[in-house]
Amino acid sequence: MSTQTTTEIPEAAAVPPPGAAPAKKVPQGHRRLLTRRDRLTLGLMATLPTILHVALVWVTALASIALAFTTWNGIGFDSIQWVGLQNFKELFTNNPQFWPAVEHNVIWFVALILVPTPLGLFLAVQLDKKIRFSRVYQTAFFLPVVMSMAVIGFVWQLVYNPDTGLINSIIGANKPGHYIDWIGDPDLNLWAVLVAASWRHTGYMMILYLAGLKGVDPSLREASALDGAGEWQTFKNVIFPTLRPTNTIVLVVTIIEALRCFDLVYVFNGGAQGTELLSILVTSNIIGESSRIGYGSAIAVVLLLISLVVIIPYLVSTFRKERRA
Amino acid sequence: MSTTTAATPVALKKRTPVRPARVVLHVVLASMALAWLAPLLWAVYAALRPYAETSEKGYVSLPDTLNLDNFINAFTQSDMTHYFMNTLVIAVPAVLLTLFLSSMVAFYVSRFDFRVNLFLLLVFTAGNLLPQQVIITPLYRMYLLIDLPGITMSGKLYDSALGLVLIHVAFQSGFCAFVLSNYMKMLPHELTEAALVDGASVWRLYWQITLPLCRPAMAALATLLSIWIYNDFFWALVLISTGENMPITSALNNLSGQYFTDPNLVAAGALLTAIPTLIVYFLLQRQFVSGLTLGANKG
Numbered sequence: 116m117s118t119q120t121t122t123e124i125p126e127a128a129a130v131p132p133p134g135a136a137p138a139k140k141v142p143q144g145h146r147r148l149l150t151r152r153d154r155l156t157l158g159l160m161a162t163l164p165t166i167l168h169v170a171l172v173w174v175t176a177l178a179s180i181a182l183a184f185t186t187w188n189g190i191g192f193d194s195i196q197w198v199g200l201q202n203f204k205e206l207f208t209n210n211p212q213f214w215p216a217v218e219h220n221v222i223w224f225v226a227l228i229l230v231p232t233p234l235g236l237f238l239a240v241q242l243d244k245k246i247r248f249s250r251v252y253q254t255a256f257f258l259p260v261v262m263s264m265a266v267i268g269f270v271w272q273l274v275y276n277p278d279t280g281l282i283n284s285i286i287g288a289n290k291p292g293h294y295i296d297w298i299g300d301p302d303l304n305l306w307a308v309l310v311a312a313s314w315r316h317t318g319y320m321m322i323l324y325l326a327g328l329k330g331v332d333p334s335l336r337e338a339s340a341l342d343g344a345g346e347w348q349t350f351k352n353v354i355f356p357t358l359r360p361t362n363t364i365v366l367v368v369t370i371i372e373a374l375r376c377f378d379l380v381y382v383f384n385g386g387a388q389g390t391e392l393l394s395i396l397v398t399s400n401i402i403g404e405s406s407r408i409g410y411g412s413a414i415a416v417v418l419l420l421i422s423l424v425v426i427i428p429y430l431v432s433t434f435r436k437e438r439r440a
Numbered sequence: 441m442s443t444t445t446a447a448t449p450v451a452l453k454k455r456t457p458v459r460p461a462r463v464v465l466h467v468v469l470a471s472m473a474l475a476w477l478a479p480l481l482w483a484v485y486a487a488l489r490p491y492a493e494t495s496e497k498g499y500v501s502l503p504d505t506l507n508l509d510n511f512i513n514a515f516t517q518s519d520m521t522h523y524f525m526n527t528l529v530i531a532v533p534a535v536l537l538t539l540f541l542s543s544m545v546a547f548y549v550s551r552f553d554f555r556v557n558l559f560l561l562l563v564f565t566a567g568n569l570l571p572q573q574v575i576i577t578p579l580y581r582m583y584l585l586i587d588l589p590g591i592t593m594s595g596k597l598y599d600s601a602l603g604l605v606l607i608h609v610a611f612q613s614g615f616c617a618f619v620l621s622n623y624m625k626m627l628p629h630e631l632t633e634a635a636l637v638d639g640a641s642v643w644r645l646y647w648q649i650t651l652p653l654c655r656p657a658m659a660a661l662a663t664l665l666s667i668w669i670y671n672d673f674f675w676a677l678v679l680i681s682t683g684e685n686m687p688i689t690s691a692l693n694n695l696s697g698q699y700f701t702d703p704n705l706v707a708a709g710a711l712l713t714a715i716p717t718l719i720v721y722f723l724l725q726r727q728f729v730s731g732l733t734l735g736a737n738k739g
Contacts, residue, residue, distance in 0.1 A: 153642040160646070161548040164541035164613055165560065171579065171610035172567040178578035189581060238472075241465060248466070254725070255473035258480070261721040261728070262714050263671030263689045269696065269710035270483045279703050281482050284500040314476065319732075326733035367569075375571045378673040382693060397573040401580050402678055411577045419574045426569045430562060 176419060182412035189408055202413035213414070216391040219305055220421075223312070223392070224373035231313040232365060235320025240350060242321070243328045253325075257318040264315075268382030271311040272298065301389030308383050308390055312376065320365060327361030328354070363429070370425045374418060393418045487511060487707035494704060510708035518699040520688065520712060527687035530601050531669045534608040535662055542613040543654065546620035547646045551632055561621060568614030572674050579607065580678055599681045607679065608669050616661050619734050623657040624650060660731035663724045667717050688713055 149157070183202055187195045206213050238256055242249045259267060274281045275297035282297065283289040297307040331354055339349040377394040380386050386395035393414060400411025486499060488506045497504075514520070545564065549557035583598035592600035631653075632645050640649070651658075676690035683694045692713055700706040721728055 148636045149642065156642045157548060157552060160544040160642075161556075161560065164545045164617070165563070167541065167606070168564060168567055168610045168613055171607055172570065172575060172614070173563065175575035175578040175582065176567075176570060178582075179574055182578060189584075238469075241469060246462075246465070248469075252469050252473050255476050257729075258477070258718075258721075261667060261717050263673060263717070265671075265673040265689050265692055266710045266714045269692065269706060270479050273483050273486055273703055273707055274479050276703060279494070279499050281479075281500070284498060314479070318476075322729055322732060326729075371569055371571070375573075377573065381673075381677075394571060394573040397576065398674075398678065401577055408577055408581065415574045415577055418571055422569065422571055422574065426566050429569075430566055434558060434562060 179412045179415045179419065182409050183416045185409045187408045189406055198409065202410050205410070206413050206417075212391045212396060216393050216396050217417075219390065219392050220373055220376075222305065223309065223376055224370055226309045227313065227316050227369050227373060228366070231316035232320050232369060234313075235317045235322075236324045238317070238321045239324035239328055240354070243325060253321070256321055259315040260318045260322070262315075264378035265382050267311055267315060268379045271308070271314075272383060275307050298384045299387060301387075304384060304387065304389045308380055311383070312379060316369070316372070319368075323365055323368070324358070324361060327358045331357050363432075367425060367429050371422070374422055483707040483711055486704050487711055489704060491702040491704045495702075499703075510704045511712060514700060514705050514708040515712060518695045518709065520695075520709075522684070523686065523688040523691040523695075524716075526601070526685060526691070527670060527689070530604045530608070530687055531666060534605045534612075534669050535665045537605065537609045538612045538616055538665055539658055539662060541609060542616035543620050543651060543658070544646065545613070545617040546624050547650055549617075550621040550624035551645070551650070561618060564614040564617045566614075568611065568618070572611070576674075576678055583679055593685075594682075598679060599685060601685070603679055604675055604687070607675055608672070612665055612668065616665070619661060619731075620654060620657060623654055623734075627653055656730075657734065660727045660734055663720065663727040664731035667720060667728065670717055 182195075184197060184199060185195050186198050186202075238252075242253055262270075273279075275283075277283055277294050277296045277298065278289050280289070280297070283295060286295075287293065288295040295303070297303055335353050335357070336349060339353045344352065375394060376392060377398065380390050380392055380395060381398075384390060386392060386399070397411050397414045397418065400407050400414070485503075486494065487510050488508070489503050490505055490507070490509060493504055494501075542564075545560065549561050580598070583603050584596060586597040587595060588597055588600070588602070589595045592602050594600050597603040597606070627650065631649060635645055635649055670687075671689055672687070673689050673693075676687050677693070680686050680690065683691065686694070692709060695709060696706050700709045
């Protein structure tokens with residue numbers, strides 16, 4: 116895939132799979148050409164950014180793990196107390212919000228992978244044909260991806276508002292007694308906010324798949340058409356299998372997205388009953404009424420473990436490819 | 441459709457006949473595109489109408505007056521300029537610094553085959569994939585503990601633009617380092633080898649030879665980063681305590697309670713916040729999309 120795209124735009128070749136680019140090894144003798152100053156420069160170039168990144172991202176991630184086994188009120192280091200698994204015990208057995216939050220995060224992922232992802236793939240396949248107004252359509256579907264989740268939350272509030280919103284005004288549910296509370300009702304609000312999330316996710320997936328489809332060899336399609344395969348058969352047997360690298364990335368992006376989702380719900384209803392999420396629980400232990408550092412960290416650790424289950428296999432496969440190249 | 445099929449054979453030869461399947465496809469795509477724009481158009485419509493009128497006639501009604509009053513009021517009453525400036529002060533240094541630092545790391549790992557390079561890249565990439573909430577509790581505490589008297593207004597890293605710049609740089613540089621190193625690996629090695637043999641310093645190799653070749657990738661990343669950092673809500677929500685110091689996207693939440701007292705004003709305020717990203721998107725759509733697909737591992 117990378118070989119045929121390199122000739123066009125260089126950046127297109129870095130499209131998934133990352134690391135597919137040929138990595139030629141520089142001969143070791145090379146290093147003899149480096150002066151002492153060069154080595155110092157190189158050392159600084161590598162260490163300065165690494166120190167910043169490690170200090171703010173990895174040290175804090177490890178600190179989350181450590182703090183999860185303690186209680187701390189945040190005033191002075193002396194008040195840190197080791198409590199073992201206490202926080203986790205309380206979390207798993209005594210927090211009415213925890214299991215709903217886990218469930219909502221899972222629903223979030225399942226919903227995104229079942230609806231907007233195939234829809235984005237469908238749009239990408241259609242728009243990849245040489246079709247008129249393709250760019251206009253693409254712009255419309257992609258527009259939500261550019262906007263912040265916070266703005267999306269506000270825009271959808273205007274749609275869902277029980278009194279003044281678009282939906283209730285149209286179906287006449289904005290009069291007392293007929294209220295449908297899309298934002299507050301715990302049976303409805305998760306689905307309402309998922310519509311907004313899917314609205315954005317579709318365009319994102321469309322763009323990823325469009326990039327993937329550009330890498331599909333056109334002669335494959337021609338050969339399939341010559342063999343008399345229909346459009347659906349060609350897609351199912353020829354195109355979709357070649358999109359495997361894109362599918363991996365789509366899967367990873369969707370899982371990470373489902374674990375990270377915060378802004379949209381926070382703006383929409385503050386994570387009220389029905390829309391609790393792990394990210395919201397962590398945050399409410401910092402900026403909420405109670406600052407329970409150890410307890411919040413225990414939730415963060417759960418989030419970290421779930422993410423690592425996804426991140427590690429993905430990175431291992433990506434970088435193994437790189438090493439082989 | 442019927443008119444085209446009834447066209448003369450000459451016309452048929454010149455342009456390909458319109459196939460019914462294509463027409464159906466266009467109808468489907470056009471109606472979906474409209475449905476996709478509907479929430480935004482609804483917000484625009486609400487923002488253009490005076491509150492008095494909508495509260496009397498209901499929101500689903502034909503307009504008597506359409507004007508920009510809500511936009512003007514939302515902008516002036518809440519002093520939006522101030523919050524846009526806050527964003528600018530954070531986003532510009534953050535984007536430049538992220539590109540600078542991550543290109544250095546990328547240069548190092550892609551041009552010099554030191555044993556650590558794979559590990560280093562792994563650390564950066566994995567860090568970027570973590571959910572922000574995993575690190576926020578210790579980060580928040582750390583920012584409260586770091587005293588910077590005289591350097592930031594708050595005297596701490598907490599509640600300062602500097603603090604936000606640093607976390608943006610640290611977090612985003614993982615993604616950029618990954619993308620840029622893949623890009624640099626595709627540059628011909630002869631280029632740097634020849635320069636090294638000629639006695640060029642490593643810094644020259646990076647600054648004058650490698651970086652100019654990376655311009656397309658850097659432009660794409662700069663566009664992407666600007667929009668991401670502009671759109672950030674979470675970091676500022678937790679790491680900034682004074683409402684006045686918040687960048688525009690995070691400030692929106694406070695403003696909507698304080699100044700945007702009716703849905704029409706909320707709509708206007710939210711749309712005003714989205715305008716800069718929309719401008720960037722329409723001007724640099726190509727850059728944005730290529731940046732996004734360039735390192736599609738971003739969540």
